[in-house]
Structures are given as C-alpha cells and as structure tokens.
Amino acid sequence: MSTMQIMGLDAYFTEAVQFASQIDFNKSNTSDPVSVFETTIRYLGGLLSAFELSEGKYPSLLDKAKQVADKMSFAWVDSNIAEAGTLTLEWSTLSKYTGSDRYRGLAEGSVRRVASQTWGGGSDSYFEYLIKYARLNNTADNFFADHWKLAVDSSIKNLTGIGPEAFAYVPKNSAGAAPADQTLFNAQHGFYITSPYYILRPEVLESNFYAWRVTGNIKYFERAVSAVESFNKYLSANGAFAGLYDVNNIMSRKVDDMESFWFAEVLKYLYLTFDDPGHISLDQYVFNTEAHPFKIPPPKDTYGSGGLPTPTSNAPAFHMVDGSMPQVSQSRGLLSFLGGR
Numbered sequence: 565m566s567t568m569q570i571m572g573l574d575a576y577f578t579e580a581v582q583f584a585s586q587i588d589f590n591k592s593n594t595s596d597p598v599s600v601f602e603t604t605i606r607y608l609g610g611l612l613s614a615f616e617l618s619e620g621k622y623p624s625l626l627d628k629a630k631q632v633a634d635k636m637s638f639a640w641v642d643s644n645i646a647e648a649g650t651l652t653l654e655w656s657t658l659s660k661y662t663g664s665d666r667y668r669g670l671a672e673g674s675v676r677r678v679a680s681q682t683w684g685g686g687s688d689s690y691f692e693y694l695i696k697y698a699r700l701n702n703t704a705d706n707f708f709a710d711h712w713k714l715a716v717d718s719s720i721k722n723l724t725g726i727g728p729e730a731f732a733y734v735p736k737n738s739a740g741a742a743p744a745d746q747t748l749f750n751a752q753h754g755f756y757i758t759s760p761y762y763i764l765r766p767e768v769l770e771s772n773f774y775a776w777r778v779t780g781n782i783k784y785f786e787r788a789v790s791a792v793e794s795f796n797k798y799l800s801a802n803g804a805f806a807g808l809y810d811v812n813n814i815m816s817r818k819v820d821d822m823e824s825f826w827f828a829e830v831l832k833y834l835y836l837t838f839d840d841p842g843h844i845s846l847d848q849y850v851f852n853t854e855a856h857p858f859k860i861p862p863p864k865d866t867y868g869s870g871g872l873p874t875p876t877s878n879a880p881a882f883h884m885v886d887g888s889m890p891q892v893s894q895s896r897g898l899l900s901f902l903g904g905r
Contacts, residue, residue, distance in 0.1 A: 565614035565625075566856045567832045570844060577618070584611065585624040589631045600636050601650055605689075605854040606824055608632050608654045613856035615661070626661055633658055633667055648674045649690030652697040653852045676707065689853040691715045696850045698867050700860050709868030745812060763807040763819055764799070766829035766855070773833040777846055788837040829855040 565584065568577040589607075592598060608629055615625040633655065655671035658664075675697075678690060694712035697703070742749075746756035769791060776784035799805045799818070805826060807819035832855050836844055849857040 565610055566617055567827050567835070569614060569617040570832060570857075571835055577614075581614070581618075581622045581625065584614075584628055585622075587628065589628065589635055598636070598639075600639055603632065603636060604651050604654050605852055605856075606828070608636075608658065609852040609854050609856040610828065612654060612657045612661070613852070613858060616657070616859055617857070620661075629658055630662055637667075637670060649678045650693050650853055651675075652693050653700055653850065653858060656697065656701060657858055692853060695867070696852075699863070700850050700858055702861050702864050706867075706869040710870065713868055713870055757812060760810040760812050761808060761819070762811050763821070764805065764823055764826045764830060766825055766833060769830055769833045769837075770855070773837050774846075776837050777841055785837065788834055792834060825854060 565577060565580045568574075568580060611625045611629040611632065615622060615629065618625075620626075651671040652668075652675055655667040659666070659668035675690075675694070691712060694708045694715070698708040698712070742756040750756040769788065772784050772787050772791075775781070776788070795805060798808065798814075801818055804822050806822060808816045809819060810816040844857055847863075848860060850860055851857050
C-alpha cells in the first residue's frame with residue numbers, strides 16, 4: 565500500500581485499504597507458525613506507513629495495525645537477533661498513534677536484551693534499526709546510537725570481507741575451482757556464482773537507491789535503468805514478474821511465485837530512484853527493512869554520547885554527477901541478466 569501511495573495510484577490504494585480493512589487478523593488461513601519479524605515488517609509496517617502517508621485519512625488501517633500487534637505481543641521470545649531487534653520502528657510508531665507506550669516498551673526491551681550478548685551472522689536489520697530508531701524518535705537515550713557506532717567500528721576493524729547473501733573462501737588448489745561456464749566471470753571478478761536462482765530480492769536495488777540519493781552519481785541511475793530493462797525482458801510472466809532458477813541460463817525456467825517484497829521494495833526503490841529526490845526525501849523519512857517509510861522529525865545536532873553528527877545539518881543539495889557503467893564480465897550468464905549491457 566505504501567508503494568501505491570508513493571506512486572499516486574489512488575484508485576488502487578483505496579481498493580487496498582478496503583481490502584485490508586476486512587482482514588481478520590485473529591485467525592490464520594494456514595497452520596504454519598507466524599513469524600513476529602515477518603509480520604511486523606510486512607503487515608504492521610505496511611499498515612502504519614499507509615496510515616501515515618495518507619495523513620490519517622483511513623483510521624481502519626491503524627485499527628488493523630493494533631489488532632496485528634495485540635495478537636503478536638504475547639510471543640515475545642525469539643532466537644534470531646534480526647527478528648528480536650528489528651521491531652522498534654514499527655512498534656514505536658504504533659505507540660505514537662495509539663497513545664499506548666506498551667508497544668514501544670516491548671520492542672525496546674528486545675533490543676536492550678540483544679545488545680547485552682555477543683552475536684554472529686543473521687543480524688543485519690538489527691544494526692540497521694539501531695540508528696534508524698534513534699533518528700525516528702530523536703530519543704535522548706544514547707543507547708541506540710552508541711551501540712550502532714560500536715557495531716560499525718567493530719565491523720570495520722574485524723570483518724574480513726563483505727559479500728552478498730552467501731559467499732565462501734575456497735582454497736586456491738582445491739576442488740572448489742570455478743565451473744567451466746563460470747571461468748571467464750571468475751577470472752574477471754574473483755568469484756563465481758554458486759546459487760544462481762533469483763527470487764526477486766531487492767537488496768541490490770535498495771543499496772543502489774541509497775547510493776544514488778547520497779552521491780548523485782549517474783552510474784547508479786543507469787544501473788537502475790539496466791535492471792528495469794532486464795526485468796521486462798527476462799522476468800515478465802503473464803502480467804506479473806517471476807524469479808529465475810538460473811541467472812546463468814538465458815532460457816532458465818521461471819519461479820512460479822511473486823513475493824510481496826517485489827511490490828513493497830523492488831518497485832518502490834526503482835520508482836524513487838527515477839523520481840524527484842525531494843519526494844520521500846531521506847532527510848524526512850526512514851524506511852523499515854521492508855521499505856515502508858516513516859516520517860522523521862527535524863534532526864538533533866548529534867546522536868549518541870560520542871557526538872555523532874547529523875548527516876542532514878550541512879548536507880549539500882542533491883545533484884547529478886557524471887559517471888560510467890562499471891566494467892562487467894562478458895560471460896553469457898551475466899549479460900543475459902543485465903539485458904546485454
């Protein structure tokens with residue numbers, strides 16, 4: 565719904581509001597367990613963002629958000645750091661509009677508990693929410709910004725590398741040599757594809773959107789154009805879009821599924837890349853990890869006890885700068901995914 569609102573698709577948005585208002589969140593249509601994390605970022609975040617973007621015109625959205633949260637509030641234990649720590653934006657926003665601080669208290673309690681432990685992987689959105697929560701609420705509590713800074717400093721000092729969703733180091737003289745059809749790609753880029761499926765995930769385009777908004781470098785705009793061309797060429801499927809089982813194969817079968825994050829994230833980040841940077845400005849909104857935007861107040865001078873400067877106080881106006889597309893492998897697989905560019 566937030567994507568519809570941002571794109572100005574008013575008729576579709578009204579229809580979506582009517583549909584959402586009729587959902588009974590007191591029951592599930594499946595016997596599968598309900599993920600507090602997924603339900604929070606998708607349903608709760610989506611309802612609250614739509615309520616806020618429409619300036620409170622549809623109180624039923626807030627009612628449904630409260631219903632969702634009330635059903636989840638008893639399940640306040642989770643073993644995954646991202647799940648336990650990625651709730652503060654949505655639950656604090658619910659407290660803001662309902663006037664009940666109970667929801668904020670539950671989410672903050674999870675974050676504080678998580679921060680007292682030592683963690684490994686599976687933590688990305690937890691760290692993302694630490695600084696976003698501080699910015700969303702301009703809290704006087706330095707806990708959130710300080711722990712974010714500690715995490716960033718530790719990562720810079722100790723991480724051996726940053727890669728995509730999954731990667732591994734393979735000894736040079738091992739059986740892990742690149743397959744024949746990946747040899748050229750590996751020679752040029754230093755890695756090769758081991759999990760070739762694409763299920764419409766948004767992370768690359770999300771990062772590309774932020775890079776475009778922050779730098780104005782035209783290469784990020786061109787990458788977004790390239791993505792749209794490839795999506796239309798290779799993922800279009802009977803009025804929808806489908807993932808691919810193998811991005812190396814131009815004739816790959818499509819995945820018969822279209823996740824909600826295609827609408828909430830992929831389309832939104834692409835649209836905002838092409839839109840006026842003043843629309844849904846990063847000086848005025850933070851996004852939850854499902855790309856639902858929440859309005860933020862004017863910034864403080866600093867965040868955290870270490871005096872983290874606000875990035876918006878002296879930020880220059882957005883402007884485009886020239887740049888070129890990066891050099892890419894001539895591998896057939898990569899070119900097929902990039903639309904031959």
